[in-house]
Amino acid sequence: MKFRKTLSAFAVAVAAAGASLLTAPSASAADWWDYQMHTNDSDxxxxxxxxxxxxxVExxxxxxxxxKVKLTIVHGFTGNVVDRMDVGGNGNCVTHSASNGHNLTEGQHYYFQIYLSKDGTPLDYDDSSDWIA
Known part of the structure; x- marks a missing residue:
């Protein structure tokens, strides 16, 4: 009887391990984004x-x-500022998207510039890149 319970428990464990191997791994949050950039400070x-x-855009x-973290998005062809964002406080995020009125023209280049601001400094530790919408 004891052997049968042990064998049964072993069979359940093998089945559970096999089932986990058959499930597809989920994509990480980083895989969801097309582009990512950080400010240029050492940390x-x-x-x-x-x-x-x-x-x-997050x-x-x-x-x-x-x-405070700030972002300016400029249309690559016209040079017009199309969006500005800022957020402060560790762990805080702000999101703009087409669904809330921040639509970028598909296939166009946009210049994204991220930087830090403190005590009136306009632009510190900036980084920038051209991305396609």
Whole structure:
């Protein structure tokens, strides 16, 4: 009887292990974004991520350093500022997307510039990149 219970428990464990091997791994959050960039300080205080589908732009303050994270998005052809975002406070994020009125023209180049600001400093630790919407 004891042998039968042990054998049964072993069979359940093998079945559970086999089932976990058959399930597909889920994509990580980082895989969801098409582009990502951080501020250029030695221990980055800000991050911007962009997903082309839906024009989702997420700006986050990722360090408790007293600096506010800012982002400017400029249309690559016209040079017009199309969006500005800012957020402060470690762990706080702000999101703009096409669904809330921040639509970027598909296939166009946009210049994303992320930087930190504190006590009136306009632009510190900036990083920039051209991304396609």
């Amino acid at each position: 980055p205080g800000g991050r911007v991520r962009f997903k082309m589908n839906g024009d989702v 700006l986050c303050d990722i360090e408790a350093d007293g600096w």
